[in-house]
Amino acid sequence: MIDMLDSFRATVERATRDQTPLQIVGSGSKHWYGEAPQGELLDTRGHAGIVAYDPAELVITARCGTPLADIEATLAEQGQMLAFEPPHFGPAATLGGCVAAGLSGPRRQAAGALRDFILGVQLLDGQGRVLNFGGQVMKNVAGYDVARLLPGSLGTLGLILEVSLKVLPKPFAEATLRFELSEAEALTRLNQWGGQPLPISASTWQDGVLYLRLSGAEAAVAGACGKLGGERIADADCAVLWQGLREQTAPFFAGRAESAPLWRLALPSTAQPVALPGAQLIEWGGGQRWWRSDAPAEQIRALAERLGGHATLWRGGDRSVGVFAPLAAPLMQIQRRLKATFDPAGVFNPGRLYPAL
Amino acid sequence: MTETATLPATERQRRAELVQQLRAAFVGCQFLFETEDTVAYECDGLAAYRQLPLGVALPETEAQVQHILRVCTELKVPVVPRGAGTCLSGGALPIEDGIVLSLAKFKHIVELNPLGRTATVQPGVRNLAISEAAAPYGLYYAPDPSSQIACTIGGNVAENSGGVHCLKYGLTVNNILKVRAVTMDGEIVEFGSLAPDAPGLDLLGVFIGSEGMFAVVTEVVVKLVPKPQCAQVIMASFDDVVRGGEAVAAIIAAGIIPAGLEMMDGPATRAVEEFVHAGYDLSAAAILLCEADGTLEEVAEEIARTIAVLEASGATRIQVSQSEAERLMFWSGRKNAFPAAGRLSPDYYCMDGTIPRRHIGTLLGRIAEMERQYALRCINVFHAGDGNMHPLILFNGNDADEWHRAELFGADILETCVELGGTITGEHGVGVEKINSMCVQFSPEERDAFFAVKHAFDPFGLLNNDKAIPTRARCAEYGKLHVHHGQLPHPDLPRF
Numbered sequence: 001m002i003d004m005l006d007s008f009r010a011t012v013e014r015a016t017r018d019q020t021p022l023q024i025v026g027s028g029s030k031h032w033y034g035e036a037p038q039g040e041l042l043d044t045r046g047h048a049g050i051v052a053y054d055p056a057e058l059v060i061t062a063r064c065g066t067p068l069a070d071i072e073a074t075l076a077e078q079g080q081m082l083a084f085e086p087p088h089f090g091p092a093a094t095l096g097g098c099v100a101a102g103l104s105g106p107r108r109q110a111a112g113a114l115r116d117f118i119l120g121v122q123l124l125d126g127q128g129r130v131l132n133f134g135g136q137v138m139k140n141v142a143g144y145d146v147a148r149l150l151p152g153s154l155g156t157l158g159l160i161l162e163v164s165l166k167v168l169p170k171p172f173a174e175a176t177l178r179f180e181l182s183e184a185e186a187l188t189r190l191n192q193w194g195g196q197p198l199p200i201s202a203s204t205w206q207d208g209v210l211y212l213r214l215s216g217a218e219a220a221v222a223g224a225c226g227k228l229g230g231e232r233i234a235d236a237d238c239a240v241l242w243q244g245l246r247e248q249t250a251p252f253f254a255g256r257a258e259s260a261p262l263w264r265l266a267l268p269s270t271a272q273p274v275a276l277p278g279a280q281l282i283e284w285g286g287g288q289r290w291w292r293s294d295a296p297a298e299q300i301r302a303l304a305e306r307l308g309g310h311a312t313l314w315r316g317g318d319r320s321v322g323v324f325a326p327l328a329a330p331l332m333q334i335q336r337r338l339k340a341t342f343d344p345a346g347v348f349n350p351g352r353l354y355p356a357l
Numbered sequence: 358m359t360e361t362a363t364l365p366a367t368e369r370q371r372r373a374e375l376v377q378q379l380r381a382a383f384v385g386c387q388f389l390f391e392t393e394d395t396v397a398y399e400c401d402g403l404a405a406y407r408q409l410p411l412g413v414a415l416p417e418t419e420a421q422v423q424h425i426l427r428v429c430t431e432l433k434v435p436v437v438p439r440g441a442g443t444c445l446s447g448g449a450l451p452i453e454d455g456i457v458l459s460l461a462k463f464k465h466i467v468e469l470n471p472l473g474r475t476a477t478v479q480p481g482v483r484n485l486a487i488s489e490a491a492a493p494y495g496l497y498y499a500p501d502p503s504s505q506i507a508c509t510i511g512g513n514v515a516e517n518s519g520g521v522h523c524l525k526y527g528l529t530v531n532n533i534l535k536v537r538a539v540t541m542d543g544e545i546v547e548f549g550s551l552a553p554d555a556p557g558l559d560l561l562g563v564f565i566g567s568e569g570m571f572a573v574v575t576e577v578v579v580k581l582v583p584k585p586q587c588a589q590v591i592m593a594s595f596d597d598v599v600r601g602g603e604a605v606a607a608i609i610a611a612g613i614i615p616a617g618l619e620m621m622d623g624p625a626t627r628a629v630e631e632f633v634h635a636g637y638d639l640s641a642a643a644i645l646l647c648e649a650d651g652t653l654e655e656v657a658e659e660i661a662r663t664i665a666v667l668e669a670s671g672a673t674r675i676q677v678s679q680s681e682a683e684r685l686m687f688w689s690g691r692k693n694a695f696p697a698a699g700r701l702s703p704d705y706y707c708m709d710g711t712i713p714r715r716h717i718g719t720l721l722g723r724i725a726e727m728e729r730q731y732a733l734r735c736i737n738v739f740h741a742g743d744g745n746m747h748p749l750i751l752f753n754g755n756d757a758d759e760w761h762r763a764e765l766f767g768a769d770i771l772e773t774c775v776e777l778g779g780t781i782t783g784e785h786g787v788g789v790e791k792i793n794s795m796c797v798q799f800s801p802e803e804r805d806a807f808f809a810v811k812h813a814f815d816p817f818g819l820l821n822n823d824k825a826i827p828t829r830a831r832c833a834e835y836g837k838l839h840v841h842h843g844q845l846p847h848p849d850l851p852r853f
Binding site: 058059078080102108112113115132138139140141143145146149152153156157170191192194195196197216217218223266268269270284287308309312324326328330331332334337341 | 470516517524530531540546548550553554557558559560565581585610612613614651652655658711713715742743779781782784785791800802806810813
């Protein structure tokens with residue numbers, strides 16, 4: 001493995017000295033996510049490789065430039081997986097980009113988000129210091145849990161050099177069921193099922209059809225299929241369905257690129273059906289609701305906030321309204337102080353998360 | 358062991374004046390300042406460290422918390438938040454010139470939403486009380502630290518508490534959706550949300566486990582999960598501790614995530630058997646308890662799979678609980694390991710390191726050597742599934758040298774955990790207890806970063822200071838006395 005640390009450090013120290021922004025990039029698969037990237041490119045892909053992986057420890061440690069596909073293939077050989085089912089959004093997506101973006105896929109509602117699986121991080125900060133937070137063990141409360149600040153930080157706190165993630169065994173069995181239900185009925189059922197010991201691992205609703213994925217012990221999946229009813233769909237179709245949602249290659253996401261902007265509404269799963277002009281796709285048991293809508297940003301944001309959540313301008317639209325929902329003043333102040341801690345000169349992906357960070 | 362030193366008259370006068378100022382400012386809120394009242398707050402679960410606070414404030418409303426914190430910021434009085442005081446690392450130890458802010462009166466369950474599977478509770482609500490309130494809906498709050506009958510959710514948030522079921526159900530950080538808190542300047546902040554995530558940096562993630570040093574929690578929204586239909590536990594004996602450790606690895610490598618996976622060594626087994634009479638295998642060098650939960654079919658499938666792995670791993674005896682009563686009996690010894698240790702010895706010192714599972718055997722071997730070196734006994738119980746060890750060092754607290762040796766023994770175990778790729782605390786927190794060991798686990802730059810993170814939340818530096826993160830000066834001092842790889846500072850001196 002080639003160690004790029006010295007070269008990274010030289011670049012960062014120079015950028016900090018000259019106060020010139022750096023744009024941290026892996027394969028660039030998520031360049032469209034967040035506010036517009038700016039600054040000199042810092043390519044992480046040379047710093048790659050799996051540093052440690054012992055299936056019996058349920059932990060994998062790898063460098064930032066490691067392709068996500070390599071990590072998933074290595075885990076699959078041992079019957080394990082990244083349980084948060086991260087979207088790749090490109091064939092060469094890297095681990096560093098995955099963590100910095102902090103996105104999770106269909107299994108998030110059952111297994112938890114990326115941030116739930118972060119055990120440790122090695123970070124290169126704005127002063128060129130290599131800092132290790134967390135570690136390679138499941139239970140660790142020594143020092144503040146700084147590693148959990150990094151998922152979703154979009155590279156604004158520093159260059160993620162190495163990450164340790166908790167991994168899980170792949171389920172022994174999986175099945176997908178199809179139901180014809182209205183939006184309101186689907187949301188009610190999803191929440192009711194969520195309170196029962198059922199092995200539901202993913203769900204999606206669109207245009208009167210709900211798909212439910214079950215994962216777990218063979219007996220549990222078979223038992224739940226019997227109990228829930230619905231129509232069981234062929235295994236090959238399941239793979240296409242959930243993969244299409246994870247990668248957003250499904251027609252709802254891919255087919256209307258030039259149409260209305262795509263909004264992501266993160267809401268409490270029990271939030272009432274959202275009424276907006278446009279088309280909707282629901283995931284995560286009602287917690288994640290995608291809208292293709294031309295409605296004004298203020299209307300969408302106000303609606304999401306009233307329902308107890310927030311709205312992100314995912315793709316397209318007028319980005320001047322801000323990609324992420326605005327923060328309350330005291331929270332923004334804390335985040336600015338954290339940014340100043342790790343990146344005093346403000347060189348790492350400035351403005352990618354919020355203009356002020 | 359610290360005791361409040363006798364203060365000079367001028368110092369007593371200054372403190373009395375400060376107390377008067379606080380009493381006047383806290384009007385309408387209960388404030389204890391007589392020693393006979395404040396003495397109950399001089400320590401938490403780590404009773405070896407004691408300190409009387411200036412006073413103890415017991416607010417009942419969030420507005421009172423805001424007011425207290427504003428007053429303390431203005432008067433530069435340090436504040437130590439406190440829940441039930443069950444912390445095992447001195448996280449709620451008072452600061453000499455500061456007050457204790459008890460959240461004991463914040464004990465209401467504000468809302469229970471069975472459909473949304475959330476409970477909104479005040480920080481003084483006990484961990485177990487949440488599960489009891491949720492039980493009629495077939496739901497419960499998953500993290501179950503062994504003190505769950507007494508410890509509060511506010512304290513759990515501060516410590517990122519664990520428990521027996523973490524491997525499958527996660528820690529506190531994985532089961533909290535939102536925290537409402539007040540910062541030292543009296544501002545209300547909300548971290549997280551009822552939605553799957555919140556915009557911006559994940560402040561909730563770093564707040565949980567911050568040992569009460571960032572802000573004072575006034576409300577918590579926890580996630581509730583469906584109660585498994587049934588649970589069954591396997592009790593397996595091994596004639597060798599290392600083989601038991603290998604069986605743990607084999608279970609996990611076979612794709613099984615047990616609801617609980619616990620181990621006790623031979624001496625611990627004998628100690629608890631004498632206490633609970635559960636019929637433990639006294640000839641075993643190690644006992645493994647492995648629990649499966651879920652639907653009836655699921656449990657049957659997992660138990661069969663686990664037994665096959667245990668047999669292949671050389672278990673000498675395997676028993677499966679056949680009833681709920683038997684399941685609880687199998688667990689009774691493990692759950693009573695601490696009181697059982699209390700019967701073996703006047704005092705015991707509970708450690709809390711975590712190591713990669715593959716090193717369990719190595720660590721136990723090293724601990725056996727240390728028993729000889731420090732001339733103290735140690736029994737071992739641990740959350741084997743996540744490598745979280747709880748060695749219990751037996752000592753007599755009335756013998757100052759024994760306590761001193763116990764502390765050195767403990768620090769030696771923790772440093773061995775770091776050396777094996779683990780951590781000095783898995784779930785009890787650093788507090789004041791393990792603050793020196795932090796010097797071993799983290800570099801000066803990393804500790805500086807921790808101080809800066811603390812500053813981002815508490816720029817006044819008044820909230821539960823001098824815990825969790827050691828200063829550079831402190832680490833330099835500790836370095837001089839450092840006990841390294843079992844070398845006592847003066848190995849030539851006789852110790853017993």
